[in-house]
Amino acid sequence: MDTTVLVIGGGATGAGTARDLAMRGVDVALVERGDFAGGTSGRSHGLLHSGARYVPGDREGAEECIAENRVLKRIAPHCVSDTGGLFVQVSGDDPEFFEEKRAACEELGIGTEELSAEQAREEVPDLADDVERALRVPDAVIHPTRLTVANAADAREHGATLLPNTEVRDLLVEDGTVRGAVVDDGSGERELRAEHVVNATGAWAGELAAMAGVEMEMAPSSGVMVAVEYDGLDTVLNRARPAADGDIVVPHDEQVVLGTTSVDVDDPDEFERDDREIDRMFEECGAMLSGLDPDRIDRVYWGVRPLYSADRERHAGRQISRGFYLLDHDERDGVSGFSSIVGGKLTTYRAMAEATADHVAERVGREGECSTAEEPLVGHDAPGRIDELVAEFEANNPADSDVIGSP
Ligand SMILES: Cc1cc2nc3c(=O)[nH]c(=O)nc-3n(C[C@H](O)[C@H](O)[C@H](O)COP(=O)(O)OP(=O)(O)OC[C@H]3O[C@@H](n4cnc5c(N)ncnc54)[C@H](O)[C@@H]3O)c2cc1C
Incomplete structure (x- = not known):
């Protein structure tokens, strides 16, 4: 042996x-x-989830995330940037969803704080004009x-x-x-x-x-991420709406990473990488953050989620x-x-x-x-x-x- x-x-x-x-x-x-x-x-996005993304829909997943988020901040501080995160509500987003998320976070002990648009802009001056309010959560960045x-x-x-x-x-x-x-x-x-x-x-x-x-x-599913040169974002941004394409911006030192999409693929090595997914990242993430410039892309990469088919049977689409x-x-x-x-x-x-x-x-x-x-x-x-x-x-x-x- x-x-x-x-x-x-x-x-x-x-x-x-x-x-x-x-x-x-x-x-x-x-x-x-x-x-x-x-x-x-x-080839992932590098968001150390607080669990806030998964409520109100997936309480168990959220509990698992907040527990591991706390463990990793403790055992792997050299692999984590403890930036915190904001869920931003943009004009047209359902305010009820924001309230439900906050209530569910509180119930699970995921610490939150509501910020007015003005308060949020004090932290992130480049927040898009349409941002109406934000919820602070203990998200962070992890370097895989x-x-x-x-x-x-x-x-x-x-x-x-x-x-x-x-x-x-x-x-x-x-x-x-x-x-x-x-x-x-x-x-x-x-x-x-x-x-x-x-x-x-x-x-x-x-x-x-x-x-x-x-x-x-x-049941692998691919997603694109776009790293763009950008100064001045020090917190993770999430969109306060049901999970969709282009609803997370992850800050790095002098870049931000925009993502992502979710496309079912047959083969984790050979799948279509459609440039329209890249354009979509600028459209969707641009609804949260202004000043994202396609001419300042540093790199584009796709990753493939290792989902098991039972996932696909139990749940449809993005949920x-x-x-x-x-x-x-x-x-x-x-x-x-x-x-x-x-x-x-x-x-x-x-x-x-x-x-x-x-x-x-x-x-x-x-x-x-x-x-x-x-x-x-x-x-x-x-x-x-x-x-x-x-x-x-x-x-x-x-x-x-x-x-x-x-x-
Ligand atoms: C677009 C996208 C964004 C994501 N963003 C996040 C995020 O922000 N936060 C988060 O928590 N999660 C995120 N995830 C999910 C997360 O990245 C994955 O769930 C996780 O990284 C999977 O890790 P793993 O070790 O199971 O698989 P992998 O990292 O894929 O490791 C499997 C390894 O097996 C190796 N291998 C395969 N076949 C063989 C062989 N025959 N012999 C030897 N080695 C082999 C491969 O080379 C590979 O390195 C994201 C996923 C995707 C696709």
Whole structure:
């Protein structure tokens, strides 16, 4: 046996799972075909949700977000910019929606404060003229490459083996049990044997599961983000209306990231990237913030949400639940030694990892409590250390490349 647990997929979820297991003393290897965070994590919007976006519709999702928002501000201050956020009501938006959101936030303990248009403009002078009022919420900005690398490096400090730039080409299945994987790091294929294999490949989870003969239907959905040079926005902006295209602006140091859309796609690698989605970001985000200039675009990127098909069955369109699913393929498909973790959000990656590690630790007969909500991530107390780690792993992803700099 090469390792006790093989985690496949070095996004936030897989890196978080490897960290959690390693901290419990489990021997673990983490395999990623590209760079850490090179999948959806490093192509996301980078909003550390407070949960306010999900109420009044999804109370459970909101509760999960506010809990993890507080944990991540504590354990990963070097990966978070604690900017706060505003939900802005624009002329024509239903004022009742604003009231319902505020009431639901209060009920869940998500702190809010109502600002008049004038008060909001004192904080954000470039707010669009049509903004009527705003609700302050504890949203923040999270830098996914830093976060994912911090989790991977922390796993390594606890004994995990990290294998970036290593693709899983096949799974080893013997007598109905997954026994490891065939991997290739560019120097040829080799076998990596494990007692248990975790599929944390996000939008690609269906393809990986098929290597074990398991059918798992994903419902990936793409979204565009546009990073524009912009000075003077220090808080996240959300539109106070039911979730729609172009209703979030995320501030970076000297840029803002506009997003996003939601388009169902068949293949997470090959899908149409329509320039009209970019124009739409300027139209919609421009209703909240003035001065966004298409001539000052720094980069445009698309990401693919790792939604599981049960999401699509339960919810239609934009109201889709983005909760997560832990699939035990022994119970579900009669294939033992194999589990998948899909869905969720960057904000809730740690909770997803905890649920996965609880399940896997039990399967491999390990006791030990999760401590990832209490123990800060590596680099939290050493300025610059996290960017050295990002450079060491040559991780460079569009979600935060302007902030962390090119390695
Ligand atoms: C447009 C958009 C905006 C979003 N914005 C936000 C936001 O603001 N806030 C928020 O909380 N969430 C956001 N999300 C959701 C969030 O980004 C994802 O839910 C989360 O990052 C998924 O992480 P993951 O680790 O599960 O998947 P990924 O990050 O995709 O990781 C899976 C990894 O598996 C690897 N892999 C695949 N196949 C193989 C193989 N055969 N061998 C080895 N490795 C393999 C991939 O390369 C990839 O790196 C957004 C998503 C999208 C698409």
